[in-house]
Amino acid sequence: MTPPFSQLAAGLDDIARQGLYRSRRVIASPQGADLEVDGRHVVNFCSNDYLGLANHPDVVGAFKAGADRYGVGSGSAHLVCGHSAAHHALEEELAAFTGRDRALLFSTGYMANVGVISALLGRSDAVFEDRLNHASLLDGGLMSGARFKRYAHADVADLETKLENAAGNKLIVTDGVFSMDGDFAPMDELAVAAKNHNAWLMVDDAHGLGVIGEHGGGIIEYFGLSQDDVPVLMGTLGKGFGTFGAFVAGSEALIETLIQKARTYIYTTAMPAAVAEATRASLKIAIAENWRRDKVKNLSERFSLGARQLGLQVMPSSSAIQPILIGDSHSAVDISNALLEAGFLVSAIRPPTVAQGSARLRVTFSALHQEQHVDRLLDALAKIIVGRK
Secondary structure (H helix, E strand, O other): OOOOOOOHHHHHHHHHHOOOOOOOOOEOOOOOOEEEEOOEEEEEOOOOOOOOOOOOHHHHHHHHHHHHHHOOOOOOEHHHHHOOHHHHHHHHHHHHHHOOOEEEEEOOHHHHHHHHHHHHOOOOOEEEEEOOOOHHHHHHHHHOOOEEEEEOOOOHHHHHHHHOOOOOOEEEEEEOEOOOOOOEOOHHHHHHHHHHOOOEEEEEOOOOOOOOOOOOOHHHHHHOOOOOOOOEEEEEOOOOOOOOOEEEEEOHHHHHHHHHHOHHHHOOEOOOHHHHHHHHHHHHHHHHOHHHHHHHHHHHHHHHHHHHHOOOOEOOOOOOEEEEEEEOHHHHHHHHHHHHHOOEEOEEEOOOOOOOOOEEEEEEOOOOOOHHHHHHHHHHHHHHOHHHO
16 A cells, blocks of 8 residues: 655655755744854844844833733634734724725735735636736635736736736736845836726735835835725735734725625634734834834845945845845755855745746845944855855
């Protein structure tokens, strides 16, 4: 008798041969610029904790106070008995922060994207997605059952061609800041295209909220757009805000529709109330401390300039995400491992996360980094990459 899953071993071997095998590292310290990884102390250049709030004492203190008041588990879904005063207050504060009528909490960004798209569209509708959208947006579009079309990256002309003959409800979906490239979606042009074709526009601003814009309002603030321009805004709480979970913000009608129809909201346990309390604290800090955004921007620009001076192929990005294009997956892993030996944690991003032949090092910056960290990383890259040429 054949042992269960024996055929899976060959598939794993094939993944390894292609240089695409993924492994977890064990972190034994709080998130920050310095990490203890597999027993070694390294400088962390791969976290999405852009504002450095994941271990901020005020955020940690709010979490502890929330656990003291509400306990650990929320006990149930939001629509049963899991919706606490902390959840409700956070939703109101997120709505005010984003300048929208209402906000609705989801347990993860993945669940928010899948739930929203599936709730808004059906088989007689159509969804249009940027080719480089996050997997959760693509999965949400496919799971909705709507006619699924992908347009060339940030190409509004290609999108409009595909919109011409679409019937039913039409939803345009895009990342705000693209997570593997660091570039911005052309939100102003997308908003015009959506109105011209009577379509809805949804943005996943996971990597922009808190970080982009003078007040941290993300890609919507950057382009000076409103709820009317971009009716559906999704944001995560585990990146710029340093905690966990996600939310969707928009009109009263949108939020009430999601409460009634989004299966990933209805049929799951609410996030712990203590996490909501921690997020309320981090939101206040993100709003008040503009220096965090300024510092991330300055460090990113310092790195980009230095990397280009070294002749590295840095991808065009105005965000905290500064990818270095390597190409070959094996080479990207080798360089990542060499950087780890030199004391720097930098992730190698490979297919299927990115296209074949476009493996890269995804370098990210935090308000906790210092200029000396950037310069030391550049020195290491010079020895490891430039020194090999």
